[in-house]
Amino acid sequence: MRTLTSKLLQNIRLYKSLRFRIFLIVLLIGIIPAFVMRYIMVQGYENRAMNQKVAEVTNQSAIVAAHLARTDYFSDTSDIVINDELTQMSNLYDGRILVINDDFQIIKDTYNKSQGKYIVSSEVISCMNGSRNMSSQDEENRYLEITVPILDEATGKMYGALVASASTDSIHDNVEVLARRARVVEVVIAVLIIIIAYSLSLTLLKPFDKVIRAVDSVKEGFDPGVESIEVPDYTETKDIMDAFHHLMSRMKEVDESRDEFVANVSHELKTPLASMKVLSDSLIQSGDSVDAETYREFMLDIAEEVDRENKVINNLLSLVKLDRSKEAEVALETRDLSEMLQQLIKTLTPLAEESGVSLFYEEKVPVKADIDETKLSLAIMNLIENAIKYNKENGWVRVTLDADLQFAVITVSDSGMGIPEDSINKIYDRFYRVDKSHSREIGGTGLGLAITRNAVLLHRGAIKATSILGEGTTFTVKIPLRKDI
Amino acid sequence: MRNRPAMILSCMIILLLIVSCGRADSEDKDIYKVFFPDAEYASIISEERRIVSGNSAEMVGILIEALKQQPSDARGVAPISEDIIPTSYSISDQRAVIDFPAAYLDMDRTKEILVRASVVETLTQTEDIHSVSFLVDGNELLDSSGMPIGDMTVDSFINNTGVELNSYERTNVTLYFTDINGKSLKRYDEDLVYNTNISMEKFALETLIGGPINLKEENAFPTLSPDSKLLSVTVKDRIAYANFDSSVREEPYSVDEEVALYSIVNTLAALPGIDQVQISIEGSTEGVFMDHMKLEVLYERNDELIQ
Structure with missing residues (x-):
């Protein structure tokens, strides 16, 4: 039973193999025409030869019949010349000749067997009544049978009919020889085609074997570098390898970004710890000589660092949460976006005032959209916070709300320092900082934009940043109005 | 004893068959x-x-x-x-x-x-x-x-013309075959069925080529190669013109050339209206039959070879 199923599986595998199919297709395309050709040739020859023979015998019979009509053979059948003529024709066609008079009586049979009999066959009757030539073939006995009227064309008098039979042995022999030769040619063609089909099915698919080997070697851990595993034999194999290389480099990128992420996380977590260590060490080293005021100051700094650590961890957690949450888990509800934005402005105005930045809100149309309010407000808050933080003295931040038929559009523009062009694609990466030297004094975790982007994508929205260095940055967020769009 | 009903049933079936067969006969x-x-x-x-x-x-x-x-x-x-x-x-x-x-x-x-x-x-x-x-x-x-x-x-x-032309008749044909030595001919008179659309000459020669396989003679051996083909045979002025293909020259059996040739001649000459025989191969009367018997000669019945 097991062997049976495994055999079946093997057969299916064989049948599904492209190699087998190429073999089969070439085989069929080669052999079927050969078969058809043989059939048409042999059959065509047989029909043609048969028709020619019929025409020839009919013609000869008609000549003899016309001759008979001119003589008085019907009153005297002992005419030597005519009997000779009939015998000769009988010999020539290897068949019998019957002369029938208008009483339907056979008056001459070149084989002397049927003389005196009356012939009432349909061929003879319709020949005598309709003055038509009749012919029929006897495949089994290999004979043609021709019936022609014996008619005096001048007077229209019907004397009788002439029945001639002619052997078709020679035609059948020729057909046999022809068919035999055709079969030999056919077998030769078939063998050639099988060889060609087999070798084609082997060679045509060799590049694919190369592809499989290349992919297998990578699978087993060998990394030969992108260029060395090209298979340029076919466009298709080249495409497959290109796609494969693309996939590989993508995987490499993912790998690298993960490494970078781990390094960044470690660094970010380590920085507050290092500060705390320094603070606490200096307190310990100072021993009892530290006054209460200094203690307090140091302890406040330590608490600040703990807060900072806490914030980084919280942000990381919320990012992981956003990463993990699938669309179904996003609690989309219809909310008034302007209300949400106004609330955010109110919350952030103190921070703006503190930094000496003026914060505007501009609403072109009131918009309601299906959103997860917690996640989206976090995202927008991060954008506004960044705009305030990375601003210059007496700068401004403008938040606008607009909508078209499908999307709500929120923009956050600032008059800040801007983002260099080569960094604009990396700003959403976790822990990426445009200006690493200032990160410490500005604060922040380096995760804000990553969180924002994830939140926007969860809404099936889009985020885009445009920036001019030294003049300012504009973030545009588009959120679909309805979740089913 | 258990099979008793089955036996009775089969007996009845056989009886029925016999009765119905009988009826069919009387109906015919x-x-x-x-x-x-x-x-x-x-x-x-x-x-x-x-x-x-x-x-x-x-x-x-x-x-x-x-x-x-x-x-x-x-x-x-x-x-x-x-x-x-x-x-x-x-x-x-x-x-x-x-x-x-x-x-x-x-x-x-x-x-x-x-x-x-x-x-x-x-x-x-x-x-x-x-x-x-x-x-x-x-x-x-x-x-x-x-x-x-x-x-x-x-x-x-x-x-029906075809049936008449191809009707089968029983006829007596005289054929000459050889014995195991292949040095002499023996006469066989055979009652054979033949298609009346074939001339007697053709039928006799084709039967001769076919050999004595169909005959009930034990010591008769063929004189000609079974691959030989009779292309045509015609009779004119009491001369039979027999035209063979070249495979008639093949001699698979150890038969003398005279014996092979005269088996043809004597068989044809035994038919009415034939005195002489002209043998041709592929339509040509030049050269020899196999080894030295000239084809251009008109052969007559030879009684010396007959046992």
């Missing part, structure tokens, strides 16, 4: 064919009737009645129409004589021959009637040249 005896022309008077067709026979005179009466009726086959018409109903008929010595009214002569020739064929072929089926003769108004029926037609038997009519 009563089946007669009624021949009639088709509606266009272009051929003869037939259908079967079951007639329980009485004596021969009664039988003829019943069959003539059947010929007057429209056949159940829609393609046909009754051979004896109302205006040619026989005035009388008589039977003597297995010969039926039927007297038709003068209207019989009014039919055109085709219709007349078909009616005549239908009547004769139908009546001669009975065992007691061998031939049929037609009278019109008491006088013998004449053909177009004024000759009396006379008695007609079932063999007088040919319904």
Whole structure:
């Protein structure tokens, strides 16, 4: 039973193999025409030869019949010349000749067997009544049978009919020889085609074997570098390898970004710890000589660092949460976006005032959209916070709300320092900082934009940043109005 | 004992089979064919009737009645129409004589021959009637040249040209084969069935090439290669011209050239109307038959080789 199923599986595998199919297709395309050709040739020859023979015998019979009509053979059948003529024709066609008079009586049979009999066959009757030539073939006995009227064309008098039979042995022999030769040619063609089909099915698919080997070697851990595993034999194999290389480099990128992420996380977590260590060490080293005021100051700094650590961890957690949450888990509800934005402005105005930045809100149309309010407000808050933080003295931040038929559009523009062009694609990466030297004094975790982007994508929205260095940055967020769009 | 019902059942089945077979046999005896022309008077067709026979005179009466009726086959018409109903008929010595009214002569020739064929072929089926003769108004029926037609038997009519041309007949053919040594000929007179569309000469030579396999002779051996092909054989002025293909030169058996050649010549010369034989190979009479016997020579029957 097991062997049976495994055999079946093997057969299916064989049948599904492209190699087998190429073999089969070439085989069929080669052999079927050969078969058809043989059939048409042999059959065509047989029909043609048969028709020619019929025409020839009919013609000869008609000549003899016309001759008979001119003589008085019907009153005297002992005419030597005519009997000779009939015998000769009988010999020539290897068949019998019957002369029938208008009483339907056979008056001459070149084989002397049927003389005196009356012939009432349909061929003879319709020949005598309709003055038509009749012919029929006897495949089994290999004979043609021709019936022609014996008619005096001048007077229209019907004397009788002439029945001639002619052997078709020679035609059948020729057909046999022809068919035999055709079969030999056919077998030769078939063998050639099988060889060609087999070798084609082997060679045509060799590049694919190369592809499989290349992919297998990578699978087993060998990394030969992108260029060395090209298979340029076919466009298709080249495409497959290109796609494969693309996939590989993508995987490499993912790998690298993960490494970078781990390094960044470690660094970010380590920085507050290092500060705390320094603070606490200096307190310990100072021993009892530290006054209460200094203690307090140091302890406040330590608490600040703990807060900072806490914030980084919280942000990381919320990012992981956003990463993990699938669309179904996003609690989309219809909310008034302007209300949400106004609330955010109110919350952030103190921070703006503190930094000496003026914060505007501009609403072109009131918009309601299906959103997860917690996640989206976090995202927008991060954008506004960044705009305030990375601003210059007496700068401004403008938040606008607009909508078209499908999307709500929120923009956050600032008059800040801007983002260099080569960094604009990396700003959403976790822990990426445009200006690493200032990160410490500005604060922040380096995760804000990553969180924002994830939140926007969860809404099936889009985020885009445009920036001019030294003049300012504009973030545009588009959120679909309805979740089913 | 358990098989008793099965045995009884099988016995009953066998009995039934025997009974039904018997019935079939007796039915076959009563089946007669009624021949009639088709509606266009272009051929003869037939259908079967079951007639329980009485004596021969009664039988003829019943069959003539059947010929007057429209056949159940829609393609046909009754051979004896109302205006040619026989005035009388008589039977003597297995010969039926039927007297038709003068209207019989009014039919055109085709219709007349078909009616005549239908009547004769139908009546001669009975065992007691061998031939049929037609009278019109008491006088013998004449053909177009004024000759009396006379008695007609079932063999007088040919319904189908092909069947007649290819009918098989039994005939006696004289063939010459050799013995195991291949040095002499032996005469065999064989009763064989042959297709009458083949000339006797062709049939005899093809049988000779086929060898004595089909004959019930034990010591007869073939003289010619079985691959030989007779291309044609014709007779003119008492000379038979036999044309073989080149494979007749092959000699697979150890037979003398004279023996092989004279097996052809003697076989042909045994047929009526042939005195001399001209052998050709692929249509040519140049060269020799196998080794030294010249083809250009007209050969006559050779009795010296015959045992």
